[in-house]
Amino acid sequence: xxxxxxWHFFSFYFSTIQIVFRYLFLIIQNLxxxxxxxxxxxxxxxxxxxxxxxxxxDTMLLLYFHLCNLSPCxxxxxxxxxxxxxxxxxRKFKKPNLVIIHGYGGTSRWQFVHQVxxxxxxxxxxxxxxxxxxxxxxAGADRTExxxxxxxxxxxxxxxxxxxxxxxxxxGGIVAYHMAEMNPLEIDKVVIVSxxxxxxxxxxxxxLTRIGRRxxxxxxxxxxxxxxFLVSLSMYRNDFLKWVPDFFFRQFINAxxxxxxxxxxxxxxxxxxKDADPNVPILTQALGIKIKVGDPQEHRPCCKYGITL
Numbered sequence: 583x584x585x586x587x588x589w590h591f592f593s594f595y596f597s598t599i600q601i602v603f604r605y606l607f608l609i610i611q612n613l614x615x616x617x618x619x620x621x622x623x624x625x626x627x628x629x630x631x632x633x634x635x636x637x638x639x640d641t642m643l644l645l646y647f648h649l650c651n652l653s654p655c656x657x658x659x660x661x662x663x664x665x666x667x668x669x670x671x672x673r674k675f676k677k678p679n680l681v682i683i684h685g686y687g688g689t690s691r692w693q694f695v696h697q698v699x700x701x702x703x704x705x706x707x708x709x710x711x712x713x714x715x716x717x718x719x720x721a722g723a724d725r726t727e728x729x730x731x732x733x734x735x736x737x738x739x740x741x742x743x744x745x746x747x748x749x750x751x752x753x754g755g756i757v758a759y760h761m762a763e764m765n766p767l768e769i770d771k772v773v774i775v776s777x778x779x780x781x782x783x784x785x786x787x788x789x790l791t792r793i794g795r796r797x798x799x800x801x802x803x804x805x806x807x808x809x810x811f812l813v814s815l816s817m818y819r820n821d822f823l824k825w826v827p828d829f830f831f832r833q834f835i836n837a838x839x840x841x842x843x844x845x846x847x848x849x850x851x852x853x854x855x856k857d858a859d860p861n862v863p864i865l866t867q868a869l870g871i872k873i874k875v876g877d878p879q880e881h882r883p884c885c886k887y888g889i890t891l
Contacts, residue, residue: 685752
C-alpha cells in the first residue's frame with residue numbers, strides 16, 4: 583500500500599474522531615441540563631483542557647513523515663545546542679538535496695505536512711525544527727536569526743549533507759537568507775517566501791501599524807483569539823476558522839506554545855528592536871521569488887534573482 587492510500591486510510595479515522603469530539607463538545611455545551619456531578623464535570627473538563635487531540639494528530643503527522651521515507655534524528659551542535667531534523671531514510675546521490683525551514687507558527691510537521699510527500703520523491707529532503715521549536719533547543723543566550731542559520735548549516739554538515747538548496751517561509755525565510763549569504767559555495771538555490779529581509783524603519787512602522795496588534799501577542803499566542811488571528815493572517819482561505827471550537831485552539835496552544843515560550847518572545851523582541859537595514863547584501867544563488875512587504879509601489883530589489891521587498 584503506497585503512502586497516499588495509507589494517508590487516506592488515516593484521514594478516515596481523523597474524520598471519525600472529529601465527529602466524535604464534535605458531539606462531545608455539544609455535550610459540554612449542554613452540561614447545565616445534566617445533574618451537577620462534580621466527578622463527571624471534572625473528568626470532561628480535564629479531557630478538553632489537556633492537549634489530547636493535538637497530541638494524537640501530532641503523532642499521526644510523525645507517522646506520515648515516516649511513510650514519506652523521513653526519519654527523525656537529533657544533532658548536537660555543541661554542548662549547549664541540539665537541532666532536530668527529519669532526514670531521508672535512504673539518501674540517493676542522484677537526487678539533489680533540499681532543506682525546507684518552517685516559520686514561527688509551529689513545528690516542521692505542522693508546517694509542511696502537504697509538501698513532504700511530493701518533495702521527498704524528488705529530493706533528498708531535510709526538514710529541521712528551528713531552535714526553541716519542537717525538539718530543538720539551546721542553553722545559550724543568542725536569540726538571533728544568524729545564530730539559527732549557523733546552527734542549521736553546522737547540523738547539515740554533521741549529517742554529511744553536501745551542496746544543497748534551501749526553502750524558507752516567514753521567519754524560516756529570514757534564516758534561509760542568512761544561510762545563503764554566509765555559505766554561497768554550499769548552497770545552490772534559494773527560495774524565500776513571505777519574509778521581511780530588507781526594509782526601512784518607515785516600512786517597518788507602517789506594517790506594524792497596519793497589523794494593529796502586538797506582534798508577540800499572536801506569534802506566541804496565549805488565547806484562542808490570538809491563534810485565530812495568526813491563522814487568519816497566514817492563510818488566504820480561512821473560512822474554516824469559524825467552525826473550529828476554542829477548546830481545540832487551547833489544546834494547540836498548550837501543546838505547541840507552552841514550551842520555550844520565554845525564548846520565543848526574546849527572539850521576537852530581537853527582530854523588532856534591531857535596526858532596519860534596506861541595503862542587505864545581494865545573494866549570488868540562482869533562484870528567487872517575489873516577496874511583498876508594505877505597499878506595492880514601495881517594493882525594492884534585495885536580490886538580483888527576483889526577490890523584492
